[in-house]
Amino acid sequence: MLRLDVLLAIIGMALVTYACRAGGYAVLRVVRPPPFIDAMLRHIPGPLFAAYVALALSNMGPETWLAAAAVVLTQWKTGNLGLSIVVGVLAVAGLRPLLGG
Incomplete structure (x- = not known):
């Protein structure tokens, strides 16, 4: 309702x-913002994303760290964000049973 x-x-x-x-x-x-503010506004999404990821990874087990490494490697080699996400999800799903997570 x-x-x-x-x-x-x-x-x-x-x-x-x-x-x-x-x-x-x-x-x-x-x-027009000053040059410092302009640079900060252009570059802040990357550090914010890194902070969120670092916090999440600090609370997870080794399977998540290995999956994150797989995501970074896939993104670096292919540049395909969608593929990187799929690799990360599959890596976590495959590693959890193996590593007892």
């Missing part, structure tokens, strides 16, 4: 998210 309060909360959160993103784009169209 659809609850009106839940629907309104979801719509409200979607509007606030859109406003935050659109506001950032609007500001950056008008104001």
